[in-house]
Amino acid sequence: MAALPYGVAKVYGHYMTINYRESYGMHASSGVLFNHESPLRGPEFVTRKISIAVARIALGLQEKLTLGNIDAKRDWGFAGDYVEAMWRMLQQETADDYVISTGETHEVREYLDIAFNHVGISDWEKHVYQDPQFFRPAEVDLLIGDSTKATEALEWKPTLSFDGLVKKMVDSDLEIEKAKAGK
Template sequence: MPTALITGITGQDGLYLAELLLAKGYDVHGLIRGQNNPRRDLVADLVPDVRLHNGDLTDMSSLIRALRDSDPDEVYNLGAISYVAYSWENAALTTDVTGKGVLNLLEAVRLHAADEPGRVRFYQASSSEMFGKVQETPQRETTLLWPRSPYGVSKVFGHHMTINYRESYGMHASSGILFNHESPRRGHEFVTRKVTRAVARISLGLADHVTLGNLDARRDWGFAGDYVEAMWLMLQQPEGGDFVVATGETHSVRDLLDLAFGHVGIDDWTPHVRQDPRYRRPAEVDELVGDASKAREVLGWKPKVTFPELVTMMVDADLEATRQGWT
């Protein structure tokens, strides 16, 4: 039975990945920050077979202890401060967790498997936000990185550190450059979930509007459940590498609104949407779209859920949750 350790187990990716690995017969362990973490119960409900370890990406001793206690074959580093807007409010903490946290975990893995460098396979959750002020379209593994937020800068540090440990120490270390991926488990602060949750509440008469920032921003949106399969496939390769994971399609926030409101029978959403400049980024990323040719050719991976199917899935989930009083 292979063993895996997942940081960021409480997030949407961590939960979907845990489900995938459990279905494949893995012994799955998760790192969780704080004994009173409010999402601990969610992990226990959705993936009760996961064994949890208390730890923090900023505390290497806790990482070494978690590795010792789980002794994994695979480590998936999904832990991060992942809300881009917050990274401007607390750039130092974002750097410590999302950037230096990668170094801490890489070093802990290196020390744990010092006698056999390739024994523990490592996955780093890189991000399309690293491309920022895009230098070519679509973006691929070789595209120049030009991050436009403290979050993006931190992800670039972790991405290059992963490459450095692979090249310096012979580690089986891979980075998945994942473009935007969403699900009903996405946090309420992210624009996709903010929209689908608001649409559910508006359609049920519990709200009358949603306030957003840039409606013209365009993103390559996929389903998180599809993307975690690509993570697993990376660690099954003979050698580590870097892979863009994306749909290759781009949609605007307006497209998202069209689909979400249209699904509940509201054709004209303009009376229900307000714009506030406070929700705009200090340095905007206008459009991201990925070229996942390498993932398709090397991993045999391609997305299964289309953008309209994703939006429908999220609206339906928020309608059910709102009716049940869960959100």
């Protein structure tokens, strides 16, 4: 149920931004940002949960990773690119609303494949377990955004590929886990 209040709060914030812009003439833009990831993402998010586990498995500090639905598809982009988009929104003469996304969809399974292969583990399936308790009851099968408006009006597009994002996150967690382990 945690996702429901989170989603409702986001919709509320979006419409309040529009309300203040239209009612009070404020220069207030709203961005609908699809999943934006980085090494700073919290460990409770699947991308970071995977990058930490992959690093630990590669270093011999962990054996397995337990996940929910690895067939879920998401539009993941680099948070740094999304910050650039937000900055560009605020530079516009007229405030507006924009969708910020990569326009690509990738399965959790694909994230796993890139992450494990990056550390030299091709048979990752033996390390990954799916647990039904981690499946979301109201799972959205496919999330993908259309940032055409942002591309045209803001002259913005993502610069870091999905492959590059996964590797960046794994590399960061490899360094963190090596430091923790004194390696």
